[in-house]
Amino acid sequence: MVSRSVMLGFPRKCVSDPVISDLVKGCGIEVNILRARIDPSEEGRMLARLRGPEEVIENGLSMLRERGVEISYPESSFIWQEARCVHCGACAGICPSGAFTICPETFMVGFDMSGCILCDLCIEVCYYGAIQSVEDYIGGCRK
Amino acid sequence: MKRTWEEIDEKIQRGSVVVITAEEMTDLAACRGVREACRRVDVVTTGTFSPMCSSGVLLNTGHHTPRLNYRQAWLDGVPAYAGLAAVDLYLGATSQRDETGPSEYGGGHVIEKLVAGGSIHLRAEGHGTDCYPGRSAEPRFILDELKDAILLNPRNCYQNYNVAVNAYSEKILHTYMGPLLPDLRNAAYSCAGQLSPLLNDPEYRTIGIGSRIFLGGGEGYVTFRGTQHCPDAERTRGGVPTGGAGTLFLTGDLKGMSPEYLRGVSIRGYGVSLAVGVGMAIPVLDEEMARFTSVSDGEIPAPVVDYSADYPGMSGRVLGMTDYGELRSGEIILRGRKVRTVSLSSYAGARKISEKLKAMINRGSFRLAKPSAPIS
Numbered sequence A: 001m002v003s004r005s006v007m008l009g010f011p012r013k014c015v016s017d018p019v020i021s022d023l024v025k026g027c028g029i030e031v032n033i034l035r036a037r038i039d040p041s042e043e044g045r046m047l048a049r050l051r052g053p054e055e056v057i058e059n060g061l062s063m064l065r066e067r068g069v070e071i072s073y074p075e076s077s078f079i080w081q082e083a084r085c086v087h088c089g090a091c092a093g094i095c096p097s098g099a100f101t102i103c104p105e106t107f108m109v110g111f112d113m114s115g116c117i118l119c120d121l122c123i124e125v126c127y128y129g130a131i132q133s134v135e136d137y138i139g140g141c142r143k
Numbered sequence B: 001m002k003r004t005w006e007e008i009d010e011k012i013q014r015g016s017v018v019v020i021t022a023e024e025m026t027d028l029a030a031c032r033g034v035r036e037a038c039r040r041v042d043v044v045t046t047g048t049f050s051p052m053c054s055s056g057v058l059l060n061t062g063h064h065t066p067r068l069n070y071r072q073a074w075l076d077g078v079p080a081y082a083g084l085a086a087v088d089l090y091l092g093a094t095s096q097r098d099e100t101g102p103s104e105y106g107g108g109h110v111i112e113k114l115v116a117g118g119s120i121h122l123r124a125e126g127h128g129t130d131c132y133p134g135r136s137a138e139p140r141f142i143l144d145e146l147k148d149a150i151l152l153n154p155r156n157c158y159q160n161y162n163v164a165v166n167a168y169s170e171k172i173l174h175t176y177m178g179p180l181l182p183d184l185r186n187a188a189y190s191c192a193g194q195l196s197p198l199l200n201d202p203e204y205r206t207i208g209i210g211s212r213i214f215l216g217g218g219e220g221y222v223t224f225r226g227t228q229h230c231p232d233a234e235r236t237r238g239g240v241p242t243g244g245a246g247t248l249f250l251t252g253d254l255k256g257m258s259p260e261y262l263r264g265v266s267i268r269g270y271g272v273s274l275a276v277g278v279g280m281a282i283p284v285l286d287e288e289m290a291r292f293t294s295v296s297d298g299e300i301p302a303p304v305v306d307y308s309a310d311y312p313g314m315s316g317r318v319l320g321m322t323d324y325g326e327l328r329s330g331e332i333i334l335r336g337r338k339v340r341t342v343s344l345s346s347y348a349g350a351r352k353i354s355e356k357l358k359a360m361i362n363r364g365s366f367r368l369a370k371p372s373a374p375i376s
């Protein structure tokens, strides 16, 4: 069993297509919808966490792709710059998914993106600018 | 068993001093007893690394031609205080570039940039008088070009502090203790506990005016008691204050400090500040000092305070007590529920500073200085 967070983009033509129920019923993938904005007249976006055997998830994702759903991986939503990290642990204390953790012996923070649910709480809690949204990072908003 | 400051200093010079960190002292006293720990150890090192809002730099830029008496000044767009003699400026860590609301860049970041060798843009204005005819200047400079740059922190090293929670509001609160989630879903604390300088010398027997310290990666001094210093706060039987108590006024030469230990921080919804790394070496003069320095996280109480209504409204109410052992475990129990804890102070950073100071004393490159007056 693996868990994977995915960002799904629904172009207008497939907003009314019941892809998610096919993912659950047809493929047997557990789908936990974390955030969604879908309006039948527009495009939709959905952040979801999928759980199931790896091949099953892969098959489910190819099915989505074939039906026109755009898939991206939330790795790209923010960047952890370890060199700027002071290991205060604030991100680990607030991260709801266990993606940021603090080692009980060394008190150093570690990061494993695979569990991330993209809630963005860590971006806010990091005072040191070590976790930046990609936009800020690319835009170089920090001097 | 007693030892004097002079004996300890001699040992440092001879290279025979026994120095361990406050964490190691806690472990040593727990397995060998305080008396034996006192016999073996001369000096205990402490550390803390945390945002400390009451920090800033006093700069002297050197004079301009023609002479200019700064009346208003901005450093990288961040307002500095110019109500001093001609070319002196004070830049506070929480001064913000955008004065209309919480900003991303401010005094703390300018200080970090300066100490990292970056070039700073100054805009200064004067009235133009007979002896100081200049009206404005816009030079750029780096730290080395300044006549003086003195870190001048009027309130650092708070001896213990609140644990912040959101008990009553349904919204996320954006505070200087970070985001506080509704319904008591998290608790934020900011203290190095058993590694913290003033919690290892709770009655200020060895830390006083004139103590030499590790400050921002360089050397500094305790110059006075800090603002809001409150030695009369309630204490445990072991002498540990049960909430905010002592504070220290710290000063040191910015030249020689490092951006590793002076970091600008920006706190969403609140503003900007400076995280400061501070370390102090405590001489084990007698068994009482050995007992003080062997304090463990579990023996240091911390008050839990609501930041949705009680703190802003000055109600003085404390929701409950916890201790740093529990806080550092990641979870505390509040009103019968488990609440996750968030640390703002870096324990890894505090530990690194205590280790570094230990190594400096072992090498003889850091000498303890006996205070010339107590801070209480």
Ligand code: SF4
Pocket: A080, A084, A085, A086, A087, A088, A089, A090, A091, A092, A109, A125, A126, A127, A128, A129, A130, A131
């Ligand atoms: S909050 Fe920022 S500085 Fe603190 S441990 Fe996390 S990434 Fe590092």
Ligand code: SF4
Pocket: A094, A095, A096, A097, A098, A099, A100, A115, A116, A117, A118, A119, A120, A121, A122, A123
């Ligand atoms: S966005 Fe940050 S806080 Fe939220 S789950 Fe991912 S790593 Fe954790």
